[in-house]
Each structure stands twice: as C-alpha cells, then as structure tokens.
Amino acid sequence: MGVYYFVDGVMCPVEASERWASVFKSHRDPCVLESVFKFDFDYVLDLRDESDLKDFNKVREYFCSKLELDKGRKKAFDRKIVCDAILEYVGAQAVINREYISAVAPSPAERELALGMPSIPNCTIMAVRDKSKIEQTRVFR
Structure with missing residues (x-):
C-alpha cells in the first residue's frame, strides 16, 4: 500500500498525471498534485538501478522459495503479497520503477484496445510506502 506518483523518467510526470x-x-x-518528500535515500528502492534490481530479485527468489501457493489463487494477488513482504523486509520508504500503465497511453485506441506493450514501460512511478515522508503537497495544475 502507498501513495503513487508519476515522476520524471520515461514520460513527463505532469502529462502522465493528466492522461491518467x-x-x-x-x-x-x-488536478495534478506536486509533493515534496523527505526520504532517507538508503531506504528508497530504485528498480531503475541495476544494483537495486539485483538485490530485489535475490530477496524475491528467497521469498518465493518459501511460499506454498494455492493453484486456485489469483496470480496478481500473490505478486502483491510477495512484493509487499519484500518491501517490508528491506524497510523501503518508497519504490521507484518504470511501468506500463494503459491509462497514460497517448491514444484512445492504445488504451481501449490494449495495444500497448506491457513489457515496455511508458511511465515512471514512485510508490511512497511511508506517508510520513510526504513533507508537503500542493495543487500544481
């Protein structure tokens, strides 16, 4: 759980916010909000960084090796449980990652027909897990 923000990266965050x-x-x-954060950057997991991504994958491999999954469960639910457990384990205050989000696609056809390529990110997001790290927020647009 957390508060999600579009951030600089693959696409302009203001444009992504407006499209979404x-x-x-x-x-x-x-409206589009702009926030100021106060993080201890040792606790920001930046999955754009190869080192952070490798560390995340090592911990994910460990957690997944310990799971006993029920085949009737929804995979998205299992991914969320594993991801939340990893982030709790590493004490992440925030996570930054490139994602594909159909709602920020440039054309209605891409959004409605799911013509995007989910394996190719179209935006960069940050999930702020520790809301106390949001120092201030203002209406940007």
Missing part, C-alpha cells in the same frame, strides 16, 4: 486523470470520468475536476 482524464481516463477516469468519475473525477469531475481532476
């Missing part, structure tokens, strides 16, 4: 908000019609007047 425009897809969800339930938001009558969406």
